[in-house]
Amino acid sequence: xxxxxxxxxxxxxxxxxxxxxxxxxxxxxxxxxxxxxxxxxxxxxxxxxxxxxxxxxxxxxxxx
Numbered sequence: 021x022x023x024x025x026x027x028x029x030x031x032x033x034x035x036x037x038x039x040x041x042x043x044x045x046x047x048x049x050x051x052x053x054x055x056x057x058x059x060x061x062x063x064x065x066x067x068x069x070x071x072x073x074x075x076x077x078x079x080x081x082x083x084x
Contacts, residue, residue: 024075026053
């Protein structure tokens with residue numbers, strides 16, 4: 021399987037945001053994450069690290 025888990029960095033710690041992520045797409049200033057099960061989450065932030073070997077997408081929440 022090629023999907024990854026997405027993590028959100030909060031207070032310097034990574035929190036699981038969505039498992040089995042298949043797609044990460046820009047959507048009106050946000051990131052739209054879609055899992056292989058069709059679940060979607062929207063987050064205002066930016067990808068700070070992508071580890072293909074470890075199947076991890078690290079996202080930092082946008083600062084207001």
